[in-house]
Amino acid sequence: MTVMTQGRAERLIDANLLEALTVPARQGDYPRESRAFVRIDTSLRIYWHTLFDICPGLLELSSPDGLSIFRPFMAWAADEGLSLNWTYYLWVDVWLRRSPFAGRVTPELRLSLIGASAARWATGDRSEAGGIVLSGLDAADLVCGWKARSIDAGRQIERIELEDPLPAAPEPFGFFTVPGGELDGGFPGWTPIPR
Amino acid sequence: MKIGFNFTLGETLPLVRSLLASGRIDYVELLIDNFLAIPEEELAAGFDVPVGFHIMFSKFIENDAVALDSLASRLRRLIDRMSPLYVSDHVARFTHDGRQLYHLAEIDYAADYGRVRERVDWWQQRLGRRLFLENYPSILDGGHDAPAFFERLCRDTGCGVLFDASNAVCAHLNCGVPLEAWDGIIDAASHFHTAGYNLSILQPHLVLDTHDRALSDATMAFLESRRERFDTPGATMTYERDDNFDELDIASDLDRLRALFADDAVAPPVERAAP
Ligand SMILES: [Fe+2]
Numbered sequence: 001m002t003v004m005t006q007g008r009a010e011r012l013i014d015a016n017l018l019e020a021l022t023v024p025a026r027q028g029d030y031p032r033e034s035r036a037f038v039r040i041d042t043s044l045r046i047y048w049h050t051l052f053d054i055c056p057g058l059l060e061l062s063s064p065d066g067l068s069i070f071r072p073f074m075a076w077a078a079d080e081g082l083s084l085n086w087t088y089y090l091w092v093d094v095w096l097r098r099s100p101f102a103g104r105v106t107p108e109l110r111l112s113l114i115g116a117s118a119a120r121w122a123t124g125d126r127s128e129a130g131g132i133v134l135s136g137l138d139a140a141d142l143v144c145g146w147k148a149r150s151i152d153a154g155r156q157i158e159r160i161e162l163e164d165p166l167p168a169a170p171e172p173f174g175f176f177t178v179p180g181g182e183l184d185g186g187f188p189g190w191t192p193i194p195r
Numbered sequence: 196m197k198i199g200f201n202f203t204l205g206e207t208l209p210l211v212r213s214l215l216a217s218g219r220i221d222y223v224e225l226l227i228d229n230f231l232a233i234p235e236e237e238l239a240a241g242f243d244v245p246v247g248f249h250i251m252f253s254k255f256i257e258n259d260a261v262a263l264d265s266l267a268s269r270l271r272r273l274i275d276r277m278s279p280l281y282v283s284d285h286v287a288r289f290t291h292d293g294r295q296l297y298h299l300a301e302i303d304y305a306a307d308y309g310r311v312r313e314r315v316d317w318w319q320q321r322l323g324r325r326l327f328l329e330n331y332p333s334i335l336d337g338g339h340d341a342p343a344f345f346e347r348l349c350r351d352t353g354c355g356v357l358f359d360a361s362n363a364v365c366a367h368l369n370c371g372v373p374l375e376a377w378d379g380i381i382d383a384a385s386h387f388h389t390a391g392y393n394l395s396i397l398q399p400h401l402v403l404d405t406h407d408r409a410l411s412d413a414t415m416a417f418l419e420s421r422r423e424r425f426d427t428p429g430a431t432m433t434y435e436r437d438d439n440f441d442e443l444d445i446a447s448d449l450d451r452l453r454a455l456f457a458d459d460a461v462a463p464p465v466e467r468a469a470p
Binding site for chain 1: 204205206208228229230231232233234237238241252253262265266269288290291292293294295296297298300301302303306333334335336337369395396397398399400401403
């Protein structure tokens with residue numbers, strides 16, 4: 001917010017807005033016509049697009065602008081201190097299942113969210129792992145994300161149905177990573193997803 | 196001036212190959228940390244022109260040492276094998292309180308200097324190479340501190356700046372950082388970026404580094420006004436595009452850059468056989 005003090009505008013730097021860049025409600029702390037307001041809006045829009053461009057099925061549940069999902073989810077995520085890392089979509093799924101939208105969440109929509117998180121891991125993770133396995137809709141239904149293994153290919157997302165289900169994953173989701181590009185190293189046990 | 200194009204992986208490969216075949220680009224800038232699961236041999240054999248390494252998500256100022264050590268050892272193998280024209284990284288905030296920022300934030304150049312300096316020293320040592328750090332497309336007033344910050348950081352750590360000319364134009368338009376403030380940095384730099392930018396959806400408009408359209412007149416004028424400062428022996432200029440991959444549009448920008456930096460201003464692009 002630009003405040004006039006002793007005849008000159010007070011300096012506002014990007015770091016002053018860090019608390020607000022992920023929290024829709026904090027945008028209202030700044031006047032609508034200020035650059036800070038637009039800066040925060042620009043930041044929030046990227047979270048919006050990251051969610052609804054990848055899982056457009058969410059827009060069928062919410063108002064067409066998605067805000068009846070986006071705003072309460074982001075507020076909850078802020079309260080919970082969620083990292084909004086590759087697990088972003090998984091926590092949206094968790095929130096949806098506890099929300100007024102719960103009765104309308106289809107398995108297809110849930111799978112699109114789980115697949116989106118697997119894809120985000122596969123493009124963003126910088127560890128030595130080559131793939132991730134996520135618990136899907138149940139213990140026999142896994143979603144895998146594989147990092148790109150060729151310069152002309154992208155990451156791959158794969159849904160695997162097991163004949164012999166793995167032990168039940170921790171709630172709300174479990175994951176494990178695999179070194180290479182295949183699910184051949186056995187089951188190392190589930191890790192609960194990070195917050 | 197060597198002219199290059201950024202390659203982030205996957206679907207734009209045919210475009211990159213076509214720009215190489217038409218002689219519009221001399222090298223490819225790889226967003227190198229996207230390529231770490233690809234077999235080294237395949238990556239090294241991927242292009243028969245030089246490459247630049249642009250590190251995007253090391254988060255070397257924030258990340259923990261174990262994760263960075265692992266990343267550094269893998270990057271180092273590729274650096275040794277492929278001898279990139281440069282290795283670059285970013286000075287920006289990727290997280291706040293453990294929460295990921297999807298639109299990277301600008302650091303507080305005054306308050307964060309000591310930490311950044313220490314991290315740059317350490318990260319250069321881990322990578323075994325001089326690092327070139329990219330300037331941020333400033334939105335708010337902190338941008339005024341950026342030129343002096345980078346000059347001091349280069350003096351103290353021996354790093355260089357990967358100077359993004361259109362980011363400086365964004366900072367100029369957003370918060371009035373004079374373009375002349377960068378002249379010392381441009382004189383000392385050899386590696387450059389440039390790209391199109393766009394306005395924010397809401398007003399008052401901010402100028403955002405979107406990499407989704409043609410170079411602006413202001414960017415072209417900035418490059419022209421300092422042609423000799425930019426174009427020194429060994430200099431590279433990467434044209435960045437991350438959206439709207441319209442080949443004609445991209446080719447026309449690359450031709451403008453090539454014409455601007457040509458020794459003889461009318462030299463047409465050289466045809467090169469497709470690999
Ligand atoms: Fe850049």
